[in-house]
Amino acid sequence: MPKPMSKPAAQTAYVCGSCGARAGKWHGRCPDCGAWNVMVEEPDHTSGPAGAARFGLPAAAETARLYAEVDPVATERLSSGFAEFDRVLGGGIVPGSVVLLGGEPGIGKSTLLLQAAARVAAASGPVLYASGEESAYQIKDRGQRLGVGQAPIYLLAETCLERILDEVERLRPALLIVDSIQTTVSTVLQSAPGSIGQVREAATRLLFAAKQRNLPVFLVGHVTREGSLAGPKVLEHVVDTVLYFEGERHHSQRVVRAVKNRFGAVSELGVFEMTGAGLLPVPSPSRLFLSERAASVPGSAVLCAVEGSRPLLVEVQALVSTGAYGTARRTASGIDHNRLSLLLAVLEKRAGLSAVGEDVFVNIAGGLTVSEPAADLGVVAAIASSLRDRRIAEGTAVFGEVGLGGEVRSAGRAELRVREAAQLGFTRCVVPAGDAARTTAPPECALRGVGSVEEALAALAE
Ligand code: TYD
Ligand code: MG
Numbered sequence: 461m462p463k464p465m466s467k468p469a470a471q472t473a474y475v476c477g478s479c480g481a482r483a484g485k486w487h488g489r490c491p492d493c494g495a496w497n498v499m500v501e502e503p504d505h506t507s508g509p510a511g512a513a514r515f516g517l518p519a520a521a522e523t524a525r526l527y528a529e530v531d532p533v534a535t536e537r538l539s540s541g542f543a544e545f546d547r548v549l550g551g552g553i554v555p556g557s558v559v560l561l562g563g564e565p566g567i568g569k570s571t572l573l574l575q576a577a578a579r580v581a582a583a584s585g586p587v588l589y590a591s592g593e594e595s596a597y598q599i600k601d602r603g604q605r606l607g608v609g610q611a612p613i614y615l616l617a618e619t620c621l622e623r624i625l626d627e628v629e630r631l632r633p634a635l636l637i638v639d640s641i642q643t644t645v646s647t648v649l650q651s652a653p654g655s656i657g658q659v660r661e662a663a664t665r666l667l668f669a670a671k672q673r674n675l676p677v678f679l680v681g682h683v684t685r686e687g688s689l690a691g692p693k694v695l696e697h698v699v700d701t702v703l704y705f706e707g708e709r710h711h712s713q714r715v716v717r718a719v720k721n722r723f724g725a726v727s728e729l730g731v732f733e734m735t736g737a738g739l740l741p742v743p744s745p746s747r748l749f750l751s752e753r754a755a756s757v758p759g760s761a762v763l764c765a766v767e768g769s770r771p772l773l774v775e776v777q778a779l780v781s782t783g784a785y786g787t788a789r790r791t792a793s794g795i796d797h798n799r800l801s802l803l804l805a806v807l808e809k810r811a812g813l814s815a816v817g818e819d820v821f822v823n824i825a826g827g828l829t830v831s832e833p834a835a836d837l838g839v840v841a842a843i844a845s846s847l848r849d850r851r852i853a854e855g856t857a858v859f860g861e862v863g864l865g866g867e868v869r870s871a872g873r874a875e876l877r878v879r880e881a882a883q884l885g886f887t888r889c890v891v892p893a894g895d896a897a898r899t900t901a902p903p904e905c906a907l908r909g910v911g912s913v914e915e916a917l918a919a920l921a922e
Contacts, residue, residue, distance in 0.1 A: 472649055473504040477656075501657035503648050524856035533584050538676060539637070541579020544731060544741040545572070547768075548703060548716045550724015553580070553635070556674040556894065558667050559721060560641070561716075562681040562697060563705030568714055568734055569680050570594070572705065574603055574613075575738050576678075581611035585634035588627060592643030592653075594621035606738040619653065621646040621662050624667055634674070641695065656694070663698045695721060704750055707734075713748060714739060715828065717767075728768030746773035749826045759813040759846030761920075763838030764859040764877035764889065765830050771873075771880035773857060774922050775825040776835070779841035783819040794824025795839060796831065803839050803862060810866025811914045813847055834871035836862035837890070837916060844917050852920050855887040860895070866913045870894035881905060890919050 473575045474483045475541040477500050481492035489496050537552030546552045549559065563569050574589065591599060596615040603613075616627055621644050628636055629677040629730040638644055642654040644662040651657045663679065681695065683704075696702050698720040707714040716730040742748050750773055753760065759778045764771060776795075783789060792800040800822055808814045822839055824830055837860035845852050859877055861869040871877070874895035881889050882905035889907055891899070896909025 471504050472501050474499040475502050475592050475788050476500075480902075497756075500660070501651040501655070517682050538580060538584050539724065540576040541583065541787065542576060542730070542741050544743075545576060545716060548718050548728045548730040549701065550718070550721050550728070552907075553676045554700070554723045555676055556670050557700040558663070558670050558677045558679065558698070559701040559703060560663075560679045560681050560699045561705060564709075566685055567707060568707050568732075568739055569705050570639055571602065571606065571734075572714075572716070572732070572739050573639065573678055573680065574608065576610050577613050577635065577637055578603070578606070578608040578611045580635045582609075584630060586612040586614060587635045587637065588614045588616060588631055588633040589637045589639070590616040590618055590624045590627070590644075591639040592617075593639055600871075605736070606894055619643050619645055621665060625665070628669060628673070628675065632673075635664075636670075636677045638677065638679050640682055642682050642816045654764065655750050658693050658700070663695050667698055698884075706827075706829070709881075711827050713742075713813055713826050713828070723794075728769060729772070742761075746771070746880060749774045749828060750884070753825070756772050756851050758849045758851050759842055761841040761845060761852055762857040762881075763830070763835055764881050764884070765832060765835060766870055766873050766876060767832075771876045772828075773880060773884055773886075774828055774830065774838075774859060776838040776842040777821075777823045778824055778839070778846045779821045780843060780846040781821075783817055788815075788817050789819045789821075791819075791821045793822070794827070794829050795822060795835060799836070800839065802864070803836060804843070806862055806864060806866055806913060807840060807843060810912070811844070811917055813844055815843070815847060818847075832871075833861035834859045834867075834877075836860060837868060837892075837913075838911055841890075841920055845920070850921060853888070853922065855885065856890060856920065857881040857886045857888070858890045858916070858920070860892040860910070860916070862913055868892045868910050868912055868916055873895060874899040878902070878905060878907065890916055 474486050476490040477498040478495040479493035481490055490498055498921055505534055506572055535554055539552050540546050559598045561569050572861050577587040577589055593615050599615050618624055641659055641662055645653045645658050646661045649657050649661055666677050702720040704717050712734045714732040714734055718726045718728050732739040732741040733742050752846050761776045763774050763776050790800055802813055837858045840862055841858050859871050861871055870892045878889050878901050882902040891911035896907045901907045908919050910919055
């Protein structure tokens with residue numbers, strides 16, 4: 461934690477994140493439990509206004525109500541103007557919800573939110589865009605490229621939380637965007653911007669404002685080099701929805717993914733392409749992810765994955781080459797590294813294909829990450845193809861989970877996967893035998909059920 465800028469005012473206290481002890485000033489080490497770097501600044505509730513009043517809530521507590529007597533309210537969701545984005549949100553923006561959009565610098569968070577702001581403003585009323593990172597001029601400059609037009613977006617170049625809340629009070633916007641939570645500071649605390657205390661205070665106050673006014677709020681969050689949301693894991697607990705914006709900076713594909721959503725399913729994907737005129741939704745991502753595929757070379761396999769409710773065809777690439785000086789390297793991008801080691805072991809033991817002493821590189825093309833077990837067979841197929849230097853027949857797609865015994869297990873939602881493959885012109889799917897028995901494939905796409913890795917590799921070589 462950064463050291464606080466100056467001596468704390470009387471209204472704040474430092475609280476140990478580990479044992480909860482309070483102190484009047486910051487300590488590197490908790491005087492009570494001795495833990496290092498855990499003291500976080502907080503408003504001191506023991507002096508000054510009590511918690512409820514501080515957040516502008518009525519002091520009278522609500523009484524408990526019987527479950528059966530609570531009226532189900534049909535919350536009308538706002539559309540972000542992008543079907544791709546709405547799906548990730550679980551069907552649109554829920555009034556009164558706080559959504560955290562995390563992602564690496566330069567990935568396009570501000571761009572996406574400004575584009576959404578324009579569409580929400582045009583359809584549902586004014587949007588307040590508070591930025592602590594860019595001036596109103598800079599935002600306008602970007603907006604002109606994005607074709608924002610005359611939609612009522614209010615720009616506020618401000619880092620002070622209280623000023624932002626004042627403007628919310630004055631403008632009563634339909635949507636609030638805070639870019640970013642790490643630059644937002646409350647005058648109540650003395651800590652530096654981006655410190656855990658500040659970030660938590662700002663997020664909590666914005667959450668209360670959102671619930672009180674039924675105002676949807678988007679927060680931009682930076683991620684650290686390690687890939688987690690900067691500062692606070694606590695932030696993920698405070699907000700309703702956590703989205704990650706992913707992609708490789710040097711590629712145009714961008715993926716929005718939900719990792720937590722109180723109002724919908726997680727692991728839904730929204731796919732966008734970064735262009736000169738901002739982000740464009742990609743309605744058929746499989747086509748995009750396969751677009752640069754070199755006409756089937758050894759080591760390339762097409763995998764039918766499912767992310768959320770949507771099938772996605774991606775290319776798995778493997779390259780097996782002789783390692784230098786016996787130091788075999790295993791590099792995985794887009795799949796789990798441990799999973800790769802496991803699959804290599806299965807290939808050796810159960811299919812007699814050894815990569816001992818060889819460098820193995822596996823990559824999911826397009827910068828995508830695939831985490832479902834059904835990816836196994838795609839990885840195995842690509843590695844085997846590279847090892848044997850033999851191409852997989854054109855028009856073949858695969859999916860299936862691989863067990864330690866070399867068995868190929870059902871992946872679920874086979875019909876969805878096969879239909880997507882057929883739609884993109886694939887004529888053959890090598891799938892788990894269990895799935896093949898339960899699935900009716902479209903006539904133009906033949907199913908080949910396999911029970912083991914060995915059988916799968918034989919089928920792919922046909
Ligand atoms: P930005 O939204 O500023 O990223 P973040 O807020 O996540 O840091 O996006 C910046 C990048 O997007 C920058 O490298 C330029 C690129 N970009 C385009 O390619 N086209 C566009 O129309 C815009 C606005 C940005
Ligand atoms: Mg930005």
